[in-house]
Amino acid sequence: MTHGNAPIEQTASRHGTWRSRGTFILAATGSAVGLGNIWRFPYVTGEYGGSAFIVVYLVSVLLLGLPVMMAEVALGREGRHSPLITMQKLIERTRSHRIWLLIGWSSLLSGFLIASYYEVIAGWTLRYALDYSGQAIGLLPGTTDVQQVWSAFLSSPGQLILFQTLFVVITMAVIARGLKRGLEKATTLMMPVLFLMLLALLVYSLLEGDPAASLSYMFKPDWSALGVNGVLAAMGQAFFTLSLGMGAIMVYGAYLPEGVKVPSTVGVIALLDTLVAIIAGIALFSIIFAHPELQPESGPGLLFITLSSAFEVMPGGVLIGMLFFFLVGVAALTSLLSIVEPTVAWVVEKYNASRLRVSITVGVVVWLLGLGTVFSFNLGEDVLIFFGQTFFGFLDYLTNNILLPAGGLLIALFAGWIMPREVIARQLSLEGRAFLTWQILARWIAPAGILAVLVYTWFSAG
Numbered sequence: 001m002t003h004g005n006a007p008i009e010q011t012a013s014r015h016g017t018w019r020s021r022g023t024f025i026l027a028a029t030g031s032a033v034g035l036g037n038i039w040r041f042p043y044v045t046g047e048y049g050g051s052a053f054i055v056v057y058l059v060s061v062l063l064l065g066l067p068v069m070m071a072e073v074a075l076g077r078e079g080r081h082s083p084l085i086t087m088q089k090l091i092e093r094t095r096s097h098r099i100w101l102l103i104g105w106s107s108l109l110s111g112f113l114i115a116s117y118y119e120v121i122a123g124w125t126l127r128y129a130l131d132y133s134g135q136a137i138g139l140l141p142g143t144t145d146v147q148q149v150w151s152a153f154l155s156s157p158g159q160l161i162l163f164q165t166l167f168v169v170i171t172m173a174v175i176a177r178g179l180k181r182g183l184e185k186a187t188t189l190m191m192p193v194l195f196l197m198l199l200a201l202l203v204y205s206l207l208e209g210d211p212a213a214s215l216s217y218m219f220k221p222d223w224s225a226l227g228v229n230g231v232l233a234a235m236g237q238a239f240f241t242l243s244l245g246m247g248a249i250m251v252y253g254a255y256l257p258e259g260v261k262v263p264s265t266v267g268v269i270a271l272l273d274t275l276v277a278i279i280a281g282i283a284l285f286s287i288i289f290a291h292p293e294l295q296p297e298s299g300p301g302l303l304f305i306t307l308s309s310a311f312e313v314m315p316g317g318v319l320i321g322m323l324f325f326f327l328v329g330v331a332a333l334t335s336l337l338s339i340v341e342p343t344v345a346w347v348v349e350k351y352n353a354s355r356l357r358v359s360i361t362v363g364v365v366v367w368l369l370g371l372g373t374v375f376s377f378n379l380g381e382d383v384l385i386f387f388g389q390t391f392f393g394f395l396d397y398l399t400n401n402i403l404l405p406a407g408g409l410l411i412a413l414f415a416g417w418i419m420p421r422e423v424i425a426r427q428l429s430l431e432g433r434a435f436l437t438w439q440i441l442a443r444w445i446a447p448a449g450i451l452a453v454l455v456y457t458w459f460s461a462g
């Protein structure tokens with residue numbers, strides 16, 4: 001391996017590098033594929049009437065998602081540190097304004113905030129997976145009233161905290177083991193399992209559900225149901241599902257070996273992520289439409305109430321329910337890893353601290369913050385009100401509608417305007433027309449799209 005005299009400052013981060021392009025793809029796809037694909041995507045698709053939403057979402061992935069994702073990987077690999085320190089280094093090198101440090105700081109803030117509610121919801125999937133397992137081996141009785149089980153679960157802080165705790169402990173145990181023995185091992189092990197489970201679910205849904213109704217719901221555009229809100233929600237979804245705007249992909253990029261070509265690699269990740277969302281959508285709606293009494297527009301309860309009711313009455317439903325909720329749990333785990341890694345990496349770098357201790361500390365802080373989300377479904381439902389929303393609603397809004405788009409905007413602008421052209425061109429191994437295309441997207445198109453989301457959010461909130 002030669003690095004010639006290219007101005008590469010550092011070729012590896014202190015945390016190590018991925019073994020290969022393949023393990024990076026698995027880890028980054030693990031980050032991308034999560035609750036956003038299997039829980040959020042189907043229910044927002046349902047809320048905005050199906051196919052038209054999906055069209056805008058796909059266009060947003062191409063025009064906003066891909067260029068920003070390339071920018072994150074390029075910046076991360078150039079800086080070879082956690083997002084905040086990477087930004088400090090790049091700002092020094094380009095002698096640019098310290099305002100760009102916001103990218104780094106918001107990465108830490110978003111990391112804590114997103115992790116704090118993500119682990120709680122991930123805990124729900126764990127609870128359902130274990131519950132179905134109990135039923136499958138005959139340890140637990142079947143559910144008669146799905147709605148009642150769900151409400152009872154949500155109104156019990158003790159239960160929510162139990163599963164939240166389990167989830168944080170598992171996540172931090174992986175993170176504490178470091179890049180190679182933790183992140184890489186866990187994702188290379190879990191991602192194939194995830195794809196297999198998804199495939200099994202798809203086959204089952206085609207055999208036992210109503211695939212024709214599902215396909216027409218998802219792919220026959222009904223533009224009337226969309227509206228401005230739908231368009232903006234689709235852009236936001238594209239961002240969230242690709243893990244963009246908070247440095248998660250940036251830190252994974254910092255661990256990417258030299259020589260791996262970024263554009264095609266990022267393309268594979270976005271493609272896999274989109275495929276998972278579409279397949280999960282087809283499977284879920286196929287199952288739901290097989291039961292005329294169930295509605296696809298039921299919001300966040302779609303998995304836990306609507307889908308669960310279907311599993312109750314379907315042949316082999318208990319086993320499929322178990323498989324399904326394990327699938328969502330695994331997807332959530334590999335995502336949560338990437339939400340806390342930028343923060344853990346930063347503390348390790350900044351204070352030269354041991355990964356184990358940092359993981360424990362970050363885990364405790366995330367857990368404590370998570371209590372806010374836990375209580376927003378029960379004790380604090382009417383007390384913990386922020387800007388007219390529950391604590392969870394507020395966090396979800398703040399991160400998805402403000403912090404992530406703002407982070408993505410700054411990342412696109414910094415990579416597109418501030419970084420020297422040669423550096424980004426070398427990082428992306430693009431030249432000529434291809435580079436120009438990326439540049440136009442990063443300088444103009446993505447910022448314009450993101451700004452539209454931010455401005456609209458601002459005015460509709462006021």
Ligand code: TRP
Nearest residue numbers: 032034035036037241243248335
């Ligand atoms: N993309 C993940 C999902 O779809 C969530 C996620 C992981 C994320 N890392 C992120 C979202 C960083 C925003 C930023 O569930």
